[in-house]
Amino acid sequence: MLMGKRDEQTIDDEALEWFVLLGDEDASDDDRRRFEAWRAADPRHDRAWRELERLWGGLGHRAVADAARAGAHRPGPAVAPIRRADRAPPRLGASRRQGLSVAAAVMLAIAVGWQMTPAGLLADYRSGIGERQTVRLEDNSQVELSSASAMDVSFGPGRRYVTLLAGEAFFTVAPDPQRPFVVRTGQGDITVLGTAFNVRLGDSASVAVAQHTVEVSAAGEAVRVGEGEMVRFGPAGVSAAETADLDAISAWRHDRIVFSDLPLDQVVAELQRYHRGRIQLVGGGMADKRVTAVFDTGRIDAAIGTIAESLGLRVMQVPGLLTLIMPG
Known part of the structure; x- marks a missing residue:
């Protein structure tokens, strides 16, 4: 793993x-x-x-x-x-x-x-918490930024570089054989000619390919990832390719979050990206509880309440600052 x-x-x-x-x-x-x-x-x-x-x-x-x-x-x-x-x-x-x-x-x-300083405050393009932004680049490529995301862009002769600084983005890249399109992250790079794919940052980064093929480079190895596949990558290298649930992965583009049998701690980490103020699990025995649900990214407090009720937990809030999830 x-x-x-x-x-x-x-x-x-x-x-x-x-x-x-x-x-x-x-x-x-x-x-x-x-x-x-x-x-x-x-x-x-x-x-x-x-x-x-x-x-x-x-x-x-x-x-x-x-x-x-x-x-x-x-x-x-x-x-x-x-x-x-x-x-x-x-x-x-x-x-x-x-x-x-x-x-x-x-x-x-x-x-x-x-x-805390907001991630990517000085970036070329950024989105706020709970916001999405679509950016049309000079080569006619398109980037959709998810909530709390940021990127820098550097185009020139023979190169097209985009550095994803925070969050998640969906790329639809215009073909240009003379200028490969490279997405740089702190975990590794993704190189393409013309394709569509989703990149998400975290402890390790991930890429899911919607069209054609990309090459992922990390920790000295390079792996080709085909249409309908995803990999995770970081300092330890590139994981084996697996089938990507593209509908779930790109649900954020339609203001939805999809959880399919995920542990609660991962669910909280995802909800945090759309919520102002910290979400904190307080107490033991909760992190591994499983969650399967679909939520609206604009109603995160309601999502937290629904999860708590279904798992027999309780929630307290310092409005605008902190949400605590605790044993019932």
């Missing part, structure tokens, strides 16, 4: 899990030893932990305390907003760990909201 490099978001999530575990009164000496081993294993782990400590010590945001109280409480509705409390609530008997989980997730979302 092709594996992508662990990204900064994964490390932040791991730091958050350690933060919650060590904040629990039942944390053991063995837990602390394992934490120190994790922290020493990679300089990025230590940086993520120090940043989390700094934010916790200096944030002072009312939503953190409110979220901790709301996380310990078990509200009735499937989707419940976290609201400002005018006075301290009565003592609640639910898990302190869950309250810490919610508070820490809110804290991290606030920090990300303050610090």
Whole structure:
């Protein structure tokens, strides 16, 4: 199986899990030893932990305390907003760990909201969250940008280069045998003469070919991918070709998202691309729950509520900032 490099978001999530575990009164000496081993294993782990400590010590945001109280409480509705409390609530008997989980997730979302620069802010072409954009290039090729996507374009004698910086795009390339069309990504390159295909970025990138053939180059190997096939590619190379579900892959072009027996953590990652504010799983035993559904990209909150109800989970929201999905 092709594996992508662990990204900064994964490390932040791991730091958050350690933060919650060590904040629990039942944390053991063995837990602390394992934490120190994790922290020493990679300089990025230590940086993520120090940043989390700094934010916790200096944030002072009312939503953190409110979220901790709301996380310990078990509200009735499937989707419940976290609201400002005018006075301290009565003592609640639910898990302190869950309250810490919610508070820490809110804290991290606030920090990300303050610090994050939108991907591709200076790109030649970009789309906002929940937006699609169609770009007609000077050679008459067409690129459809999905939500939160960005690209740079560089055409010249003997070359046509497009760099996909973020997100996902569908390319319909005008033939020009004298100037191959190359899509560059941080994971590898795709070279074509005239064809139609979908490229998606993530831990590893993927390409699905709708017409003709492309050549995918990554980690020193080059693989031809034919019509109706898809591959994933990245620092570990190019995966074996598999049959592409082109209707599902390109559903975003019609403002739809299709999930077919996908684990919840992958579903959340996809919904995140269309949602303003962080979506966070809080608690164990949820990531591998399976989801099969079709949703409208313009109604992500409704999609989250439907998923929660069908899986027996519950959702709380800090409006515009954070959506928490928790065990029911």
